[in-house]
Amino acid sequence: xxxxxxxxxxxxxxxxxxxxxxxxxxxxxxxxxxxxxxxxxxxxxxxxxxxxxxxxxxxxxxxxxxxxxxxxxxxxxxxxxxxxxxxxxxxxxxxxxxxxxxxxxxxxxxxxxxxxxxxxxxxxxxxxxxxxxxxxxxxxxxxxxxxxxxxxxxxxxxxxxxxxxxxxxxxxxxxxxxxxxxxxxxxxxxxxxxxxxxxxxxxxxxxxxxxxxxxxxxxxxxxxxxxxxxxxxxxxxxxxxxxxxxxxxxxxxxxxxxxxxxxxxxxxxxxxxxxxxxxxxxxxxxxxxxxxxxxxxxxxxxxxxxxxxxxxxxxxxxxxxxxxxxxxxxxxxxxxxxxxxxxxxxxxxxxxxxxxxxxxxxxxxxxxxxxxxxxxxxxxxxxxxxxxxxxxxxxxxxxxxxxxxxxxxxxxxxxxxxxxxxxxxxxxxxxxxxxxxxxxxxxxxxxxxxxxxxxxxxxxxxxxxxxxxxxxxxxxxxxxxxxxxxxxxxxxxxxxxxxxxxxxxxxxxxxxxxxxxxxxxxxxxxxxxxxxxxxxx
Amino acid sequence: xxxxxxxxxxxxxxxxxxxxxxxxxxxxxxxxxxxxxxxxxxxxxxxxxxxxxxxxxxxxxxxxxxxxxxxxxxxxxxxxxxxxxxxxxxxxxxxxxxxxxxxxxxxxxxxxxxxxxxxxxxxxxxxxxxxxxxxxxxxxxxxxxxxxxxxxxxxxxxxxxxxxxxxxxxxxxxxxxxxxxxxxxxxxxxxxxxxxxxxxxxxxxxxxxxxxxxxxxxxxxxxxxxxxxxxxxxxxxxxxxxxxxxxxxxxxxxxxxxxxxxxxxxxxxxxxxxxxxxxxxxxxxxxxxxxxxxxxxxxxxxxxxxxx
Numbered sequence: 001x002x003x004x005x006x007x008x009x010x011x012x013x014x015x016x017x018x019x020x021x022x023x024x025x026x027x028x029x030x031x032x033x034x035x036x037x038x039x040x041x042x043x044x045x046x047x048x049x050x051x052x053x054x055x056x057x058x059x060x061x062x063x064x065x066x067x068x069x070x071x072x073x074x075x076x077x078x079x080x081x082x083x084x085x086x087x088x089x090x091x092x093x094x095x096x097x098x099x100x101x102x103x104x105x106x107x108x109x110x111x112x113x114x115x116x117x118x119x120x121x122x123x124x125x126x127x128x129x130x131x132x133x134x135x136x137x138x139x140x141x142x143x144x145x146x147x148x149x150x151x152x153x154x155x156x157x158x159x160x161x162x163x164x165x166x167x168x169x170x171x172x173x174x175x176x177x178x179x180x181x182x183x184x185x186x187x188x189x190x191x192x193x194x195x196x197x198x199x200x201x202x203x204x205x206x207x208x209x210x211x212x213x214x215x216x217x218x219x220x221x222x223x224x225x226x227x228x229x230x231x232x233x234x235x236x237x238x239x240x241x242x243x244x245x246x247x248x249x250x251x252x253x254x255x256x257x258x259x260x261x262x263x264x265x266x267x268x269x270x271x272x273x274x275x276x277x278x279x280x281x282x283x284x285x286x287x288x289x290x291x292x293x294x295x296x297x298x299x300x301x302x303x304x305x306x307x308x309x310x311x312x313x314x315x316x317x318x319x320x321x322x323x324x325x326x327x328x329x330x331x332x333x334x335x336x337x338x339x340x341x342x343x344x345x346x347x348x349x350x351x352x353x354x355x356x357x358x359x360x361x362x363x364x365x366x367x368x369x370x371x372x373x374x375x376x377x378x379x380x381x382x383x384x385x386x387x388x389x390x391x392x393x394x395x396x397x398x399x400x401x402x403x404x405x406x407x408x409x410x411x412x413x414x415x416x417x418x419x420x421x422x423x424x425x426x427x428x429x430x431x432x433x434x435x436x437x438x439x440x441x442x443x444x445x446x447x448x449x450x451x452x453x454x455x456x457x458x459x460x461x462x463x464x465x466x467x468x469x470x471x472x473x474x475x476x477x478x479x480x481x482x483x484x485x486x487x488x489x490x491x492x493x494x495x496x497x498x499x500x501x502x503x504x505x506x507x508x509x510x511x512x513x514x515x516x517x518x519x520x521x522x523x524x525x526x527x528x529x530x531x532x533x534x535x536x537x
Numbered sequence: 538x539x540x541x542x543x544x545x546x547x548x549x550x551x552x553x554x555x556x557x558x559x560x561x562x563x564x565x566x567x568x569x570x571x572x573x574x575x576x577x578x579x580x581x582x583x584x585x586x587x588x589x590x591x592x593x594x595x596x597x598x599x600x601x602x603x604x605x606x607x608x609x610x611x612x613x614x615x616x617x618x619x620x621x622x623x624x625x626x627x628x629x630x631x632x633x634x635x636x637x638x639x640x641x642x643x644x645x646x647x648x649x650x651x652x653x654x655x656x657x658x659x660x661x662x663x664x665x666x667x668x669x670x671x672x673x674x675x676x677x678x679x680x681x682x683x684x685x686x687x688x689x690x691x692x693x694x695x696x697x698x699x700x701x702x703x704x705x706x707x708x709x710x711x712x713x714x715x716x717x718x719x720x721x722x723x724x725x726x727x728x729x730x731x732x733x734x735x736x737x738x739x740x741x742x743x744x745x746x747x748x749x750x751x752x753x754x755x756x757x758x759x760x761x762x763x764x765x766x767x768x769x770x771x772x773x774x775x776x777x778x779x780x781x782x783x784x785x786x787x788x789x790x791x792x793x794x795x796x797x798x799x800x801x802x803x804x805x806x807x808x809x810x811x812x813x814x815x816x817x818x819x820x821x822x823x824x825x826x827x828x829x830x831x832x833x834x835x836x837x838x839x840x841x842x843x844x845x
Contacts, residue, residue: 379626
C-alpha cells in the first residue's frame with residue numbers, strides 16, 4: 001500500500017469539515033481586499049493625494065509597520081495600494097493558514113481522529129499530512145484566483161494583469177508556505193497548543209527581521225520570508241523571484257514534515273515528554289496550579305514582548321529622522337525646531353506601539369483567562385471543582401492572574417522600547433511619555449480582559465467576540481486614517497477611546513468610564529460564574 | 538432525624554434548554570450505606586450526580602447532602618466528600634503524583650501512608666506526565682486521590698470503566714474496606730455485576746426517572762434465571778410454558794435447551810423438565826443484568842403494544 005493512499009479522500013473530508021471556516025476567511029481575506037481595492041481610487045486618486053500618502057509611507061515609522069514603499073519611480077494609486085496592503089495581508093494569510101494547518105494535522109491527531117482513520121481504514125501513513133498540504137494548496141489557490149480576478153475587475157488606476165495575478169499569488173504563496181512550515185512544528189510536539197506557540201514564535205522572529213532590515217537596509221529583507229512579499233514590487237517591477245522562493249520553501253518544508261512524520265509514532269511528538277516529580281508540596285490551590293501550568297510560558301511571553309519592544313526601540317534613531325528635509329526647512333526650523341519635530345514624530349510612533357503591545361498583551365492575557373472555560377470544557381476542572389475550592393476562588397484566581405499578566409506584558413513591551421530606544425537616541429525620550437501610554441493602554445487592555453471574564457461567567461460560548469472586537473479595533477486604528485474611514489466609525493475601535501497619549505493629555509473622562517465599565521464587567525462575570533451550570537466534556 | 542441520611546433527593550428535575558434530562562428523581566443515601574445507582578447510558582446518572590455535587594443547579598426539587606443544600610453550600614459539602622468522575626481528564630503537563638497531591642491539598646488533606654499504599658496497590662507510576670497516561674491510568678489517579686481522602690461520603694460515577702479486571706478487584710476491595718469503616722458510598726454504574734457485588738440497595742434510573750428502588754432481594758420478582766438442560770425426552774412443549782423465555786435448542790431432537798426462567802414460574806418449569814427425564818441441569822442465578830434487560834423488555838413490549 002502506498003504511503004499516500006487515500007490522500008484525496010482525506011482531502012475531501014477535510015474540506016467538508018472546514019468549509020465554513022474557509023468560506024468565512026476567504027470572504028474576509030479576498031472580499032475585504034477587493035473592497036479596499038475598489039474604494040482606493042476615491043481615497044488616493046489624485047497626484048496630490050498620492051504625494052501626501054507616499055510621504056507618510058516613506059517615513060521609517062510607517063516602513064516599520066507597512067514595509068517599504070518604492071522610491072525613485074513615479075507612484076500611482078495601485079503602487080500605494082500594494083505598499084499599504086502587502087505586509088499586513090501577508091500576516092493575515094499566515095494566521096489563516098496556521099489555523100488550517102494545525103486543524104488538519106495535530107488537532108485531529110490529538111483528538112484520536114487520525115488514529116481511527118489510519119488504524120481502521122486502508123489509509124497511507126503519509127496521507128493525513130498530504131491531505132493537509134493539499135488542503136492548503138486548494139484554499140490558497142482559491143484565494144489567488146478570486147483575489148486576482150476581483151482586483152482586475154476594480155479597474156484601479158495603475159494596475160496591470162501581471163501585477164494583479166502576481167499580487168494574489170504572492171499572498172497565497174506566503175500563506176501556503178507558512179502553513180507547510182506549521183506542519184513541521186506539528187511533528188515536533190504532541191499537543192496542538194505547544195505546536196501553535198512554536199508557529200507564532202517562528203512567525204514573530206521573521207516578522208522582526210523584516211521590520212528591522214526594512215528600516216536599516218532593505219537588501220537584507222531577503223533574509224525573512226515575510227519580507228519576500230515586498231520584493232515582488234507589485235505594479236512597479238512585478239518581480240517573480242519571490243514566487244519561486246516560496247515554492248521552494250513550501251516544498252522543502254513539506255519534505256521535512258514528511259520525513260519527520262515517518263520517523264515518529266502516531267500520537268507522539270518528536271520531542272520526548274520527560275517524567276516529572278512524583279509528589280508536590282507546591283500545588284495547593286487554583287493560583288499555584290495556574291502558576292505551575294502557565295508560569296514558564298508567562299515569563300517567556302514577558303521576555304518576548306520586551307524583546308519585541310526593544311527591536312522597535314533599536315530603530316528609533318532612524319524613525320526620528322525627518323524625511324524630506326530641505327536646507328530651506330532646516331534653516332526655517334533651526335536645530336531645536338527640527339529636534340522638536342523629530343520628537344513629535346517619535347512620540348506619535350510610541351503611541352502606535354502602545355496599541356500594538358496592548359493587542360499582544362490582551363491576546364496573551366485572555367489566553368490564560370480562557371483556560372478557565374477551556375479547562376472546564378476539557379473536563380480538567382471537574383476534579384478540583386468537587387474539592388473544597390469555591391467558584392469565587394477559582395474565578396478570581398484566573399481573572400486576577402490574567403489582568404496582572406496583561407498589564408505586565410504591556411509594560412514589558414514599552415520598557416523594551418524605552419531601553420533600546422534611549423540607547424540609540426541622542427535626545428532620549430523621558431520615562432513619563434511611556435508611562436502616559438501605559439496608563440491609557442492598560443485601561444483599554446484591562447477593559448477587554450474584563451469583557452472576556454464577563455463572557456466566561458455569563459455566556460462562555462461567545463467569548464470569541466472579544467478577540468473579534470480586538471482584531472477589528474486594531475485593524476481600524478491601524479488602517480483607519482490611511483483608509484480615510486469616517487471619524488465616527490473609528491470610535492468603534494476601543495483603542496481610539498484613549499489614543500491621545502503621549503502627544504496630548506489623556507482624556508480623563510474616557511479613562512474613568514473605561515475603568516468603571518471594566519469593574520462592572522468583572523463583577524457581572526463573577527456573579528454569572530457563581531450562578532451558571534458548569535459544563536461537561 | 539435528618540442527619541441519618543447523607544443524601545436526600547426530592548422531586549429533582551433538570552432542564553437543559555428544551556430537553557428535560559431529569560423528570561422526577563427521588564432517593565436517599567443512608568449513613569453507612571452503599572447505594573448502587575443503575576441505568577443505561579444517557580439515563581441521567583451523571584446529571585443527577587453533578588446536581589448532588591452542586592456543579593449544576595436543579596431546575597426544580599431539592600437536593601441536600603449532609604442536610605445542606607447541594608447548590609448553595611457546595612464548598613462546605615465538598616470538604617466532606619470525595620468524587621471520581623466517569624471520564625477522568627487531567628492537566629496534561631502535570632504528573633500523576635502532582636495531581637494526586639494537589640487534589641488532596643485542595644480538600645485540606647495530606648499525602649498519607651494510605652496514599653502510598655494505594656499507589657502501590659494500583660501500580661501507578663506517579664512520575665509520568667498525565668498526557669502519557671491511558672484512560673485506565675487517569676482513572677487510577679482520580680481513584681487514588683479520592684480513596685486516600687478521609688471523608689464520610691464517597692461518590693463514584695462509573696469508576697471502573699477503564700480499569701482492567703485486576704484493578705477492578707482492587708477497587709472493590711477498597712469499597713468494602715470503606716464500608717467496613719462505616720462510610721457512605723454512592724456508586725453509579727451500567728456494569729451491573731459491579732453494583733450487585735457491592736451495593737446494599739439499588740436505585741434504577743431510566744430516561745430521567747427512578748423506576749425501581751430497594752434491596753436486591755426485593756427485586757426478585759423482576760429476576761430471571763438462566764437454565765441449561767439436557768433431557769432424554771424432547772422438550773417440545775417447553776416454549777409454551779408461562780415464564781419460559783428465549784428458548785434455544787442445542788440439537789434437532791430438542792433434548793438440549795437453554796432458556797430464561799422467571800423466578801415465580803420455576804416450580805412449574807421444573808415439574809415439566811422432570812417429566813421429560815433430566816440428564817443434566819445447570820442454572821445460573823439471576824443477575825442484575827438479566828433483571829435489567831427484562832425490565833426494559835417488558836416496558837418496550839408494552840409500549841410497542843400501545844403503539845400498534
